[in-house]
Amino acid sequence: MTLLLPDVSTATLVVVGVVALNVVTFALWGVDKWKASRGKWRVPEKILLQLAFVGGWPAAWIGAHHFRHKSSKLRFRRKLMVATLLNLAVVAGLIWATR
Secondary structure, three states, X not given: OOOOOOOOXXXXXXXXXXXXXHHHHHHHHHHHHHHHHOOOOOOOHHHHXXXXXXXXXXXXXXXXXXXXXXXXXXXXXXXXXXXXXXXXXXXXXXXXXXX
């Protein structure tokens, strides 16, 4: 990795990756809402949840609120909450392990 990006730290790459993931997640929530309102092909819930589970949970919550999307689907919201709690547990574990 140092040959390709000699001045970029691993932490920087992780932050850039998480930000990019969240931008994509937010955009897909918007696309799904737009398509739902027009009766078109939808982004599968499975994809939206997978993005939340791998780190896009902040954008998923922001997208749900901003686009007023998936707010009445209690089963989906529970799965999103599980994704959020698991991610927070991982972050807390990493912080604790590096103390």
